[in-house]
Each structure stands twice: as C-alpha cells, then as structure tokens.
C-alpha cells in the first residue's frame with residue numbers, strides 16, 4: 008500500500024486525524040435534536056395537516072360539482088375512474104349514476120384533477136388507505152341507485168377551479184368500513200374491468 | 212491496485228449468487244460470481260428482475276398519460292424521466308416552453324440531482340460499513356423531499372412536468388425556504404466530508420480501486436458522473452445544451468485531482484459530492500433569476516404529434532437519459548425507448564470486476580450508483 | 589471471592605464431604621451471579637447501543653417498550669426465544685447446534701478472571717490476563733464452526749475471515765499486554781491494577797509514550813478480536829449478508845449476540861484494568877491498606893466505591909466502542925492484515941521494548957523526576973486532545989446552526 012517511509016507515517020497521522028474528526032461529528036449529534044417525526048401517534052399535529060396544499064393524496068370527488076364531462080375518466084392512464092351519466096328523457100336532465108374511484112390502482116399522478124374543468128375531482132391530503140380487503144379501496148362516490156343531477160356552472164361565475172391552494176378536508180374514508188361479506192355486494196364492488204357486462208347505464 | 216494474480220491460486224472456485232436478495236445490490240439484481248477464495252474470477256450480471264415493460268406501456272398510452280410512467284424509469288431521479296419525455300414530445304409538436312417553466316424545470320431537476328446523489332454517496336458509505344453517513348444523507352434528502360412535495364405534490368414519483376411546461380407555479384415563499392436550505396446544505400457537505408469522505412479507512416478502501424480508464428469508459432458507453440470521473444469532460448448540460456442550462460454558470464466536475472487515480476471509486480464518489488454543490492449553485496442562480504411569465508405553453512388537450520421520430524437526452528443523475536420517440540401521427544406513440552445510465556454501467560462490470568475481492572465489488576458497485584429499475588425499465 | 593468463601597466455610601466448620609458439596613454449590617452460585625450479570629449487561633447494552641446509535645444518526649431509537657424503550661431488550665429476547673429455531677436441511681446439525689454455545693462460553697468464561705472491584709473477582713488467577721486472552725480465543729472455534737456447518741458460502745467466508753482475523757490480532761494485542769506486564773511485573777489482573785494509581789498520570793496509559801501507543805494498539809486489536817466495527821468483516825452485512833450468522837435464527841442467534849455484547853464488557857474491563865487504573869480511587873494511594881485498616885460497613889463501602897469507579901470507567905469505554913462502531917466504515921480483508929502485520933506488530937514490539945527501557949530509566953538516578961515529567965506531559969497531551977475534541981464538537985453543532993439540545997431521554 009504505502010511505498011515510502013514517509014507515506015507510512017502519513018497514513019498513521021491521517022488515520023488519527025480523520026478518525027478524530029469523524030468521532031467529533033457523530034458526538035456532536037448527541038447534542039442536536041433528532042429529526043424523527045414519531046408518526047403516527049406521537050406528533051403534535053396530524054401529518055395530514057402538515058402536508059403542503061399541493062400534496063397529491065387520495066382522490067376526493069365532490070359529485071355535486073361534476074358536470075359529467077367524463078374528461079377525468081379519459082385522461083386517467085390507468086382507468087381508475089369510472090363515471091356514468093344518464094339522461095332523463097322527459098326533463099332532459101342529466102344525472103350522474105356512478106362515480107367510482109379505484110384508489111388501489113391510482114398512482115396519484117394528478118392528471119385527472121388537472122383536467123377537470125370544475126375541480127370536482129381533486130386530491131385530498133389523505134394518504135392512509137390500508138385495508139384488510141382490497142375491494143374496499145374502490146370508493147363509490149355515488150351509491151348504487153342514487154342519481155345526482157349534474158352541476159350547471161353559472162355563466163360568468165367563477166367556477167371553483169382547482170382548489171389546490173387550501174387544505175382539503177379528509178377524504179371520504181370508505182376503507183374504514185369492515186370488508187363486505189355479502190357476495191352480491193362483493194360482486195358489485197369488484198373491479199369493473201373484470202366484471203364483464205356493462206351496466207344498464209351508458210357512460211356518456 | 213488490489214488486482215490479485217489469479218494464476219497464483221490453484222484452488223477450486225466457488226460459485227455464489229450475489230442477489231437477487233442481497234443487501235448491497237441496490238435493488239433486485241443477480242450477480243453471479245465465481246470466487247477463488249475471496250477474489251472474484253468471473254462475474255455474470257443477470258438483469259431483468261425488475262422489468263416492468265414501461266416501454267410497451269408507452270405504446271398503449273396516450274401522450275399525456277404516459278408521463279406518470281416516466282417517473283418509474285428511475286425512481287430516484289424521476290424528474291429527469293419526466294423532462295426527457297416532455298422534451299421529446301415538445302420537439303415533435305414544435306412547442307416552445309415558456310422560460311419560467313424552463314427555469315422551474317431546472318430547479319426541480321437540480322434538486323432531484325441533489326436527492327439522488329445524496330442517496331448515492333450515502334449508500335456507498337453504507338456498503339462500506341458506515342451507517343451514520345447514510346442516515347445523515349437521508350436526513351438532508353428528506354428536507355429536499357419536503358421541497359419537492361411543495362413544488363409538485365409528491366415525494367418520490369413527482370410527475371411534475373407536463374408537455375409544454377409545468378402545471379403550477381412555485382408556492383409563494385418556497386424560494387426563500389430553498390435558498391435557506393442551500394445555505395445549510397453547503398455547510399452540511401463539509402461536515403459530511405469530515406465524517407466519512409476524509410476518513411482514512413474510507414479513502415483506503417476506495418482509492419486506486421477498480422479504475423475505469425477513459426477509453427474503457429467511453430467504449431462501454433458510460434455516461435454521467437461515472438464517465439466524468441474517468442476524466443472525460445463531457446456533460447450534456449454544457450455540451451448539448453437544453454432547457455435553460457446555457458444561462459447558468461457551473462463547473463463540470465471531472466474525476467481529476469482527488470486522492471488516488473482518475474477513474475477510481477474515490478473519484479466517482481467525489482464527483483458526486485462536488486456535483487451536489489454545483490447543483491446547489493445552479494438552483495441558487497435559477498431561483499434568484501427566475502423570470503416572470505407563464506409556466507405552461509398552450510397545448511391541445513388531445514396531443515397528436517405529426518409523424519416523425521425524435522431523440523432527446525438529458526443529463527440525469529446517472530448519466531445520459533435519452534428518450535427515443537416514434538410517432539405515427541396517432542394519439543399514442545408508436546415506440547418509446549429510454550436510454551439509461553445504469554444499464555450501460557452494468558456492462559462495465561465484467562471488464563473491471565475480475566480480480567477484485569467481494570468487499571471491493573460492493574464498493575465498486577456502490578460507486579457506479581446503479582439503480583435496479585433503471586436497468587430493466 | 590475465594591477468600592470470602594474460605595472465611596465463611598471456616599466459620600461454619602464443615603466436614604470434608606460437606607466441603608465438596610459447598611464448593612460445588614459455591615461455584616453454581618457464583619456462575620449464576622455472573623451469568624445474570626452478563627445477561628443483564630448484554631441486554632441493557634443492546635438497548636443503550638441502539639439509543640446511542642439513533643441519536644448519532646439524528647434518530648431516536650427504540651422508545652416504545654416500557655419507559656423510554658428500556659424493556660426493548662427483554663421484548664427482543666423473549667421474541668427470539670419464542671421464535672422457531674430454524675435448522676436448515678443441509679447443515680451439519682451437531683456443529684450447527686453447538687457453535688453458538690461455544691461462542692458464548694468463550695466470552696462467558698473470561699468473566700471468571702475479570703476484576704469488578706477491589707477484591708471482587710470470581711477467580712483471582714495469578715496468570716489472569718493470560719487466561720483471558722486464551723479463553724476468548726475459544727470464540728474463533730465457535731465462529732468457524734458456525735460458518736462451516738451452515739453450509740452456506742457467505743457463512744463460510746465469514747467464518748474463515750473471522751478465524752484469520754482473530755488469530756492475527758492475538759499478536760499485537762499480546763504485545764501490547766506485554767508492555768504493560770513489563771511495567772507491572774505480574775500477570776495477575778488485580779496486581780496490575782494495584783500497580784497503578786488513582787489519578788490519570790498514575791495510570792499505565794500515560795506511564796510513558798510507549799504504553800500510550802500500546803493502548804491504541806490494544807484497543808484496535810481487541811476491537812478486531814471482538815469483531816466490532818471497523819473490524820466487523822465476519823458479519824459484514826453489505827458484503828456477506830450476515831456472515832456466519834446468516835443461517836441462524838431464534839435462540840441460537842441470540843446466543844451469538846449475547847456473546848458479542850458480553851465481549852463488549854470483557855474488552856472494556858480489560859482495557860480499564862490494563863491501562864486506565866482499574867478500580868483505583870483518585871486520591872487514595874493505597875486502597876489495599878485502607879481496606880485492611882477498616883472493618884465492617886466501612887470496608888464494604890470502600891469496596892463498593894472501588895466497584896463504582898471500575899464500572900464507570902468500563903461503561904465509558906463501552907460507550908466509546910459503540911460510538912466508534914457507528915462512526916467508522918469497515919476495512920477490507922487484506923487491509924486488515926496489512927494493518928496488523930505492517931503497523932500493529934512492529935509498533936507492538938516497539939512498545940514492549942520501549943516500556944522495558946522505560947522501566948530501566950525510571951530506576952536510574954534522576955529517573956523518578958524524568959518519569960514524573962513524562963507522565964504529567966502525556967496526561968497534559970491527553971487533556972489537550974480532549975479539549976480540542978470538545979471544541980470541534982461545539983463547532984460542528986454551531987456550523988450547521990442547529991440549536992444545542994441535550995436530552996438523554998427522548
């Protein structure tokens with residue numbers, strides 16, 4: 008390793024000084040505050056409130072704002088969203104009959120929320136979605152059988168747009184519910200990509 | 212150099228599988244080793260454990276929708292995947308990106324380079340048995356991650372850029388926080404150096420080890436820090452300028468002048484340390500000179516680039532990251548192909564490794580800063 | 589301890605046959621005491637190590653089980669004892685089963701001759717230091733056995749590395765010990781301590797430049813023998829997965845770690861004994877005389893005080909070893925050997941010769957004065973390094989503008 012006598016002693020000196028400095032650095036950390044955040048229980052504010060407003064958490068849908076344009080469904084590269092709109096032939100009123108988000112597939116990329124013209128679909132600051140049953144991760148924002156009239160933005164009135172700059176309330180936490188046991192219910196909640204036949208409503 | 216002479220040892224050889232589950236293969240890579248004692252006689256890198264067919268997915272996803280996938284090409288420097296893809300599509304479309312957006316991209320990319328290099332030097336120290344530097348590097352990285360979260364909403368898979376710019380402007384007050392962090396960071400690096408870089412054991416482990424001569428580095432297609440540490444002064448940011456890089460002043464770090472030879476593991480390590488400081492400089496310049504204006508050019512919602520092919524390349528933290536895009540005029544690319552630095556870095560293994568010891572292999576492998584998913588994609 | 593036993597047995601006036609039984613009982617009691625001490629020490633140290641390491645890495649460390657996570661070691665121990673003891677199919681079963689106990693025995697047996705305080709020693713051997721170095725070498729057989737029998741290439745590499753390492757480092761550590769032995773003129777650990785004094789300049793470390801050098805050599809080589817970082821090559825997890833431990837699980841795994849942490853005490857106690865004045869209380873020139881002079885509670889108190897001093901020094905050293913572990917990277921195998929043969933062995937010889945020379949100098953006329961000056965100068969040097977260190981530490985905290993924050997418990 009070392010070729011000359013000088014190198015030999017330089018090595019020894021270097022070893023001592025560098026170890027001295029290294030030890031001083033590690034020792035100095037005993038006198039600094041640890042950076043650990045003791046998630047989840049020993050923190051002053053919940054992590055959800057510490058996140059920046061832009062944080063892309065689990066998708067949250069305000070169906071009341073949805074105009075049923077279906078853009079989000081088309082933009083999503085994974086097909087996590089599934090919407091269905093029916094038109095009442097008498098009143099010509101359009102209703103949203105289905106709005107499902109499969110957050111087990113979603114990669115929280117933000118493309119859908121950006122493309123939504125009214126800001127109906129947006130990211131919450133919620134990120135804890137562990138569940139015992141993956142089926143629970145399909146969130147149905149419109150309960151089966153429910154019909155929600157589409158939102159009609161008033162001309163000239165500012166649409167809510169992307170409310171990204173203010174913290175969003177915690178998302179609907181369907182995954183906290185116990186896993187469904189009723190097989191019919193399970194079938195109803197299984198991924199739509201696999202359940203074959205489309206439902207009676209046509210997505211517009 | 213610890214090239215032990217293999218002919219001296221007439222013993223039998225042992226075949227060992229290093230990986231796919233091994234603490235220091237940085238992901239799922241299988242290195243098949245033929246050992247003579249502790250000396251490696253032959254190495255056979257087997258890749259493909261992390262193949263996720265990102266390129267095939269690209270052929271089935273519309274142009275804007277493919278963007279999140281580019282994060283996953285190299286999860287430690289997702290921003291570069293974003294940028295190279297956006298650059299390719301923008302070139303096909305002929306879209307001019309606003310200057311402010313270019314600046315924001317540069318800021319994000321250079322912060323990402325800091326993140327990635329912190330991991331690289333940290334894991335390298337850990338491969339050599341020192342845990343504390345790794346955690347210290349991770350701590351600084353977490354701070355940058357927090358900024359990333361404020362810039363783009365995610366910590367790892369940023370999906371920050373969009374075709375034609377970036378989706379949002381900087382949050383107010385963020386630039387001040389980043390500048391404050393950079394001040395701290397420039398003091399943290401000397402402390403880190405005192406802790407590990409200058410440590411005599413660390414230096415002795417790395418200097419003169421696994422020297423990649425410049426000619427070999429070029430012929431194996433190495434790029435990025437690995438190429439520069441061999442003394443080749445080549446940096447896409449300067450030599451094939453893209454984005455807003457020509458407007459910044461920075462030094463291209465090459466592996467000359469450190470202890471040991473040019474092209475050894477220690478040079479590779481130092482190049483990364485110095486590049487972090489250079490990145491900090493670029494971020495500072497960009498933040499101070501941030502132009503006003505739009506952050507996103509007008510692009511149609513449905514992107515259908517004209518027929519043609521394009522190759523764009525950026526200097527990612529692991530070398531040249533290139534994106535080759537063929538369009539047939541449809542909504543989806545006909546072909547997307549990524550050129551990544553880690554894959555070419557693997558090709559240098561069989562050339563350099565025989566003659567090293569097992570312990571050296573982990574050091575060498577760490578110094579190449581290979582990220583497994585980037586190899587396979 | 590032996591004296592205590594004989595005192596007791598005489599006061600009870602036992603028959604010869606009863607005497608044999610009493611001795612057997614005595615042995616059981618003593619080893620039980622030592623065993624429980626070792627177990628507790630190993631456990632508590634594992635907790636301390638994790639907490640210290642955590643703070644050095646800017647983390648907190650285990651703090652959930654019990655107050656401040658103090659019961660973590662019990663929980664871990666319990667978990668490991670309840671875990672399935674996996675014995676892979678192709679291993680050499682008898683050897684695989686036996687190896688952990690051998691490792692543990694090697695370390696544990698060393699406790700028999702280690703002093704804990706004035707007169708507190710299980711067996712006051714007159715070749716104590718020799719016994720300790722010899723018996724701890726048993727560990728290498730256990731490790732080699734574990735490495736071989738695991739039928740795993742990484743384990744085998746670890747085992748072989750360990751054997752080479754421990755055997756080589758016996759030499760510098762032996763030489764460093766000899767340079768102390770030359771000064772003390774005895775191999776008895778209690779007598780070596782008795783030859784030192786209470787104040788730092790009376791310790792053997794600052795006795796002359798050569799013992800100072802010997803101190804560092806001994807420290808490094810004993811780290812190497814104990815497989816601690818920066819010499820933890822046999823279990824280098826970034827290279828060898830876990831070295832000879834790879835295939836072990838459950839209770840047997842715990843036994844290896846028992847051995848490792850018990851070894852921490854052995855190392856530190858040996859260094860304290862040889863170089864740092866052992867149980868010598870500062871300001872008390874002749875502890876033996878003092879203890880002989882008093883009776884009853886006073887005597888117990890004096891002995892207790894000596895135990896406290898000894899423990900304090902040893903625990904500081906334990907901390908230093910832990911601290912080094914979390915600071916330094918690991919050497920490579922050939923560097924390890926280079927360091928041993930090219931640096932430590934020559935310097936070890938130098939130390940031994942130098943100390944012998946110094947004994948001669950100290951005996952010459954004027955030698956007393958020269959010796960005192962040298963001792964004070966070396967102590968001053970030590971103090972200076974300490975001061976510089978404190979300064980450097982404060983600068984480190986200041987530089988990053990972190991506020992000073994000191995809380996032992998988080």
Ligand code: SF4
Nearest residue numbers: 083113114116117119
């Ligand atoms: S965030 Fe991305 S992946 Fe998730 S639903 Fe929206 S577009 Fe799809």
Ligand code: SF4
Nearest residue numbers: 073074076077079123
């Ligand atoms: S959520 Fe938004 S994008 Fe999706 S259908 Fe409703 S309005 Fe359109």
